[in-house]
Amino acid sequence: MNISKIKLVYYSPTGTGKRTVEAIRKGMDLDYDVIDLTPPDAEFKSHSLAKDELAVIAAPVYSGRIPAVAVNRIKKVKGDGTPAVLVAVYGNRAFEDALLELKDITEELGFKAxxxxxxxxxxxxxxxxxxxxxxxxxxxxxSKAMDFGAKVMEKIKGMGEIPDLEIPGNHPYRKGGGGDPRSPETDPDSCILCGMCARVCPTGCVEVTDIVETEKERCTACTACVQNCPTGARHWEHEGILKAAKWLSTEHGVRREPEVFL
Ligand SMILES: Cc1cc2nc3c(=O)[nH]c(=O)nc-3n(C[C@H](O)[C@H](O)[C@H](O)COP(=O)(O)O)c2cc1C
Structure with a gap:
């Protein structure tokens, strides 16, 4: 298989998926372009990838699934029998049906895993x-991501027809998401109204004027605003989120390692 270019396609609100695919790409050692699906305007841009390009498509895992916002944006990217490397990035609990879901979505769009x-x-x-x-x-x-990138290039070198790739996961997928609308809060005493929370929000649901307002219904709980707040003013008070965080920290503290499917 002759690859002319790599296309990195990712939705990555808190940047861990972005860092991971950048490392995979380094291991591939080929010219590349980036399609960043994270900013709100990604909703309105379409992309077409050619047969001789290699897509590296990454999304985070939310409740064992690909978050709906990411699914909608990935659907703006079309392949033409384009080979794809699929990457699910998860927070050390489990990735469940997310990688299988990513395979199903991208195959519908003209990619072949x-x-x-x-x-x-x-x-x-x-x-x-x-x-x-x-x-x-x-x-x-x-270093595992770079090694994976190199192995993928090795695998596809002499490849003709792409055989079906086995990916763990179940049909029907587990039920993801749901819950009451919630969003982080802003402490007015430490907030300097710099607007960072609004700039990093992937759905554009934060507005900063002389106060910070958040449209809870459009918040995906990605927490990019909290992680990027320069003064620590942005924080969670929602009981369900705080409870989940405590539970994850105590019950899922044992280090998990990356898994690759080649
Ligand atoms: C709403 C929500 C649900 C999540 N669900 C899971 C999950 O089911 N399993 C898991 O291990 N991590 C879960 N995570 C953690 C993310 O998958 C993880 O932080 C990932 O690295 C984020 O990717 P990004 O930095 O590219 O945005 C969840 C995060 C959020 C915000």
Missing amino acids: VAGAAFIGQHSFDSEDSPIATGRPDGEDI
């Missing part, structure tokens, strides 16, 4: 009180 991987990223709900996979992907993950 040549490899898949589940990598670990710092959990969105990680905090000092409830550390969950803090700092991941770390050096070990990055």
Whole structure:
């Protein structure tokens, strides 16, 4: 198989998926372009990939699934029998049906999976009180991601017809998401109204004027605003999120390792 270019396609609100696919791409050692599906305007842009390009498509795992916002944006990217490397990035609990879902979605869009991987990223709900996979992907993950990239190139080198790739997961998928609308709060005393929370929000649901307002219905709980707040003013008070974070930190603290499917 002759590949002219790599296309990195990712939805990555807190940046762990982005760092992971960048490392995979380094291991592939080929010219590349980026299609970042994270900013709100990704909703309105379409992309077409050619047969001789290799797509590396990454999304985070939310409740064992690909989050709906990511699904909608990935659907804007079309393939033409384009080979694809599929990457689910999860916060050290489980990736469940997410990678299989990513395979199903992208095959409908004209991609053909040549490899898949589940990598670990710092959990969105990680905090000092409830550390969950803090700092991941770390050096070990990055070197595994680079190694995976190199192995994919090796695999597709002499490949003609792409055989079906086996990916773990179940049909029907587990029920994902749901719950009451919720969003982080802003402490007015420490908030400096810099607008960072609004700039990093992938759905554009935060507005900063002389106060910070959040449209709860459109918040995906991605927590990018909390992680990027320069003064720590943005934080969770929602009981369900705080409870989940504590539970994840205590019950899912044992380090998980990346898994690759080649
Ligand atoms: C609403 C929500 C649900 C999540 N569900 C899961 C999950 O089911 N399993 C898991 O291990 N991590 C879960 N995570 C953690 C993310 O998958 C993880 O932090 C990932 O690294 C985020 O990717 P990003 O940095 O590219 O945005 C969840 C995070 C959020 C915000």
